Amino acid sequence: MEELEEDRLSSLPKIILHDILSRLPKEDAARTSVLCKAWLDIWYTFPILSFCASEIIGLVRPKAVKMRNILGFCDFVKRRMLRFHDQSLAIKEFKLKVIEYSQYVSAGQDQYHVLPMCVIEAKSLTKLVLEG
Numbered sequence: 001m002e003e004l005e006e007d008r009l010s011s012l013p014k015i016i017l018h019d020i021l022s023r024l025p026k027e028d029a030a031r032t033s034v035l036c037k038a039w040l041d042i043w044y045t046f047p048i049l050s051f052c053a054s055e056i057i058g059l060v061r062p063k064a065v066k067m068r069n070i071l072g073f074c075d076f077v078k079r080r081m082l083r084f085h086d087q088s089l090a091i092k093e094f095k096l097k098v099i100e101y102s103q104y105v106s107a108g109q110d111q112y113h114v115l116p117m118c119v120i121e122a123k124s125l126t127k128l129v130l131e132g
Contacts, residue, residue, distance in 0.1 A: 007036075014042060014045060018045070021046050021048075022046075026050060029043070029046070047092035049081075049091060050094075051073070051076075051080075051096045051098075052095075052097040053070060053097060053098040077096060081118050082118060085118030085121075094119075
């Protein structure tokens with residue numbers, strides 16, 4: 001019976017593995033999370049967070065379905081941010097792009113979004129640009 005080869009790549013320090021992920025296209029970097037539990041942990045602690053609603057939600061047409069997907073997307077982003085906050089992890093880069101959100105907010109609702117405290121209290125935050 002053959003011995004399993006040692007996985008030397010997974011034994012590298014997280015900072016090096018994060019650097020490797022940062023050089024991959026987003027889709028390939030995300031695919032590494034299914035390799036094993038160790039790589040899933042690397043993906044969860046990857047300090048470059050980039051969220052684009054249109055990429056995740058896609059081109060769903062019905063308004064009710066799209067709004068549910070947008071709210072799910074916002075919840076997903078919030079959970080990722082809270083994971084970093086709860087584990088006291090630094091975020092090197094954060095990008096959030098949600099263009100269509102205001103199209104689906106009812107006229108009677110407040111048209112603002114409260115940023116989670118983990119964003120506002122981020123000690124490593126050096127620049128915050130809000131548009132819209």
